[in-house]
Amino acid sequence: MTHQVPFHRLIASDDEIEAMVRTLRSGWLTTGPQVREFESEFARAVGVKDAIAVSSGTAALHLLLLAAGIGPGDEVIVPTLTFTATAASVAHVGARPVLADVDPDSLMLTGAEIERRLTSQTRAVLMVHFAGLHGDMKDLTAAAGPSRLVFEDAAHALPSSRDGRHAGAVSDGAAFSFYATKTLSTGEGGMVILPDREQAARARKLLLHGMSKGALDRYGSGSWWYDIEDLGFKYNMTDVAAALGRQQLTTLTARRSARRTIVDAYDSAFASHPALQLPSRLDEESHSWHLYVLRLNLDRLHCSRDAFLDQLRQRGIGANVHFIPLHLHSAYQRRYAYRPGDFPQAEGEYQRMISLPLWPGMTARDISAVTTAVLDIAEAELKG
Numbered sequence: 001m002t003h004q005v006p007f008h009r010l011i012a013s014d015d016e017i018e019a020m021v022r023t024l025r026s027g028w029l030t031t032g033p034q035v036r037e038f039e040s041e042f043a044r045a046v047g048v049k050d051a052i053a054v055s056s057g058t059a060a061l062h063l064l065l066l067a068a069g070i071g072p073g074d075e076v077i078v079p080t081l082t083f084t085a086t087a088a089s090v091a092h093v094g095a096r097p098v099l100a101d102v103d104p105d106s107l108m109l110t111g112a113e114i115e116r117r118l119t120s121q122t123r124a125v126l127m128v129h130f131a132g133l134h135g136d137m138k139d140l141t142a143a144a145g146p147s148r149l150v151f152e153d154a155a156h157a158l159p160s161s162r163d164g165r166h167a168g169a170v171s172d173g174a175a176f177s178f179y180a181t182k183t184l185s186t187g188e189g190g191m192v193i194l195p196d197r198e199q200a201a202r203a204r205k206l207l208l209h210g211m212s213k214g215a216l217d218r219y220g221s222g223s224w225w226y227d228i229e230d231l232g233f234k235y236n237m238t239d240v241a242a243a244l245g246r247q248q249l250t251t252l253t254a255r256r257s258a259r260r261t262i263v264d265a266y267d268s269a270f271a272s273h274p275a276l277q278l279p280s281r282l283d284e285e286s287h288s289w290h291l292y293v294l295r296l297n298l299d300r301l302h303c304s305r306d307a308f309l310d311q312l313r314q315r316g317i318g319a320n321v322h323f324i325p326l327h328l329h330s331a332y333q334r335r336y337a338y339r340p341g342d343f344p345q346a347e348g349e350y351q352r353m354i355s356l357p358l359w360p361g362m363t364a365r366d367i368s369a370v371t372t373a374v375l376d377i378a379e380a381e382l383k384g
């Protein structure tokens, strides 16, 4: 049987398992002391004053926009090359997501593209640090101008620093995701960063039903009484998840180095092949290497990306595509009248992208199975 390499595999360390078991034995499962510690340790890691733990990256985006006051009548510019949560969160606060094209190299928003999409209703721009590469926030902030907000969807970007500042700490607010495949994972989970104290307080309130007190205060030494000060959500993180997150924070850079070793192996295997284009990179610190997005030079191949990907899967390699541009999905076409062809750069790149397996526990055999399969297919399909 061929050697199977999944797109992602969880490798839970003994320390992580013990941290969760300790929490289970502590008698406190829901939001409590572990969440509070996780928030302050996370804030320190990213270089911000405060961080707010929630149940998913999607919840983080929703709360971020709501607490920052984005609402009906507002437009928020988001890249079309992202996961639906980025744009759907804008719609869920009653605003309109305005899709924008991406730079064909970085696969991210640019200042020039923002300028093309600005209207009198544009309230904010939402940058996605694609694949974990820290985007050019200076360019974006300059294009947005002083009267608009700039946010970061930092779901991929932990850890990722540029010019000494971490992704998530270079804007008016950010959202992180701790989904199963992310670089820090609590199964499901997320973190909101809001530098404005009032907005952060509002997000904290809204994440738990708009209650004046959390469970720890009510069941602990405090009084049973609470007020519903706002109509909120159930977006809180559990202490078991936070215990796992805290443990993973201590190995964040070690795990990035492990991913980086795999990236280097992929890069050197693919660098000289005429049908393959390596992912963009800056310096060591500025990429979390959440995803390794290989691009095919389709003019040099007999097959399409889909056929290439099918062949990889047939050979047991769990490859994927990030992302199908939002304007190609039926919901975005129905609601906002987007059509294929609206964002040619994103569409062109999408048609030639393949995300390869990239997780810290990959063995030399796993890595070589991936590189061999990619090179074999590229060779067999090479034109001329």
Ligand SMILES: Cc1ncc(COP(=O)(O)O)c(C=O)c1O
Pocket: 056, 057, 058, 059, 082, 083, 085, 086, 128, 153, 155, 156, 176, 177, 178, 179, 188, 189, 190
């Ligand atoms: C760019 C981006 N934003 C937001 C999310 C949503 O995060 P979550 O799955 O934790 O809700 C994801 C994916 O998971 C993502 O890739």
